[in-house]
Structures are given as C-alpha cells and as structure tokens.
Amino acid sequence: AQSVSQHNHHVILSEAASLELGCNYSYGGTVNLFWYVQYPGQHLQLLLKYFSGDPLVKGIKGFEAEFIKSKFSFNLRKPSVQWSDTAEYFCAAFIAGSNYKLTFGKGTLLTVNP
Amino acid sequence: DAGVIQSPRHEVTEMGQEVTLRCKPISGHDYLFWYRQTMMRGLELLIYFNNNVPIDDSGMPEDRFSAKMPNASFSTLKIQPSEPRDSAVYFCASSFLDRRELFFGEGSRLTVL
DSSP states (O other), X not given: OOOEEOSOSEEEEETTOXXXXXXXXOOSSOEEEEEEEXXXXXXXXXXXXXXXXXXXXXXGGGXXXXXXXXXXXXXXXXXXXXXXXXXXXXXXXXXXXXXXXXXXXXXXXXXXXX | OOOOEEEOSEEEEOTXXXXXXXXXXXXXXXXXXXXXXXXXXXXXXXXXXXXXXXXXXXXXXXXXXXXEEEETTEEEEEESSOOGGGOEEEEEEEEXXXXXXXXXXXXXXXEEO
C-alpha cells in the first residue's frame, strides 16, 4: 500500500534557524505531492504542491520544497523560521490511478521559540 | 468566498449516543471528503463523494459510521452508537475538477465519554 512517511514527529527551533522537514513516499509511479500546514486550532491549509516540471517548488510564506524522484522525497525547507511558523506540517501524496486516495503523513509539529 | 463550513466545532457526548457531523462544501466543488485525525493514526480518509455519489468508503471503520450527501451543498457523517475510541477531530474537505488540491473545513472535535 502507498504510504507517506515524515521522519520527525516534533522539531524545535529558535527564530531565524533554517528548517528542513523530511517526507518520503512509497510509490514508483506518477505522484502529486503536497505540503499542508495546520496552525494551532485551525484547519489545514495548502502550503505548496508539486505536479510536474521544476522539482523545486515555492509556496507561501517563504517555504519551498524539492522533489527528488530518485530518493522518493519531497522535503520542505525554509531558510529562516519565525515564531509564527509554529504549526503542524503534513506531507501528502496523490498517487495516479489510486482512486483518489490523498494519503497524508502523520505530521511534524514545529515549535519555534522566540 | 466562504470556505468549507463544518458544524458543530466541538461535541461532547456519552458512549452509545448518536452523533451527527455536518459539512457544507465550497460552492461549485464536486468532490467532498471526510477525514478523521487522531494522534495515533494521523489523518485518515473515511469516505469521499463525487457529484454527491459515494465513490470510496473503504476507510469507514465500521457499520456504526455512515455518511450521506443529499445534495451538492450538504453532507453528514453519522456515528451510531458512538464509542470512546471514536474521539477525534473530523475534517471535511472539498475540491474541484482538479481533484488534487483539497480545501479543509475547521474540523469537528468529538469527545465520546
């Protein structure tokens, strides 16, 4: 079965530190990849998505992600985090032909200390 | 434009009671999804609809769970009877033709005592 793995359950950083959250998916075919963010007490919002083309995708709020097909990875990055980035981050994959199963990772909680 | 609207935002009930969660998708969206979020299992897809028709309900945990979409602007998820292990946040999401970018509601936090 297809799966999405997020390596870190909880990441704690200080403001201005750089961020990289890992995401791997287990499928060798065509995939569409997403990062969603859930701020405390709020709903999930789309940060960025990759469908095809340039593997380096830029999203909102200074986030970016790189699709590396050979590594089955789609890591999320931000060069300098802010306190307001404190949230839970979910990687998700839509597998072509999967009867629309958008599979989510278990999420990574990011805490940014001021 | 209004987003996905869910109600209630919070519900506390006792084991054995019936629970009904409601969702109004974004107008014009033709896909509607119900997800459940727990600490242990993360986000799980329960069921999704296309043009009000259930397409895949393989994620519905058991017969106690049922979902309906009587029209394009309304869906319900019902649990009867409820059990403590049903305690979770239930999210509704909708999407348009693209079928891949979901817009989520704010969730219904259910606590079954």
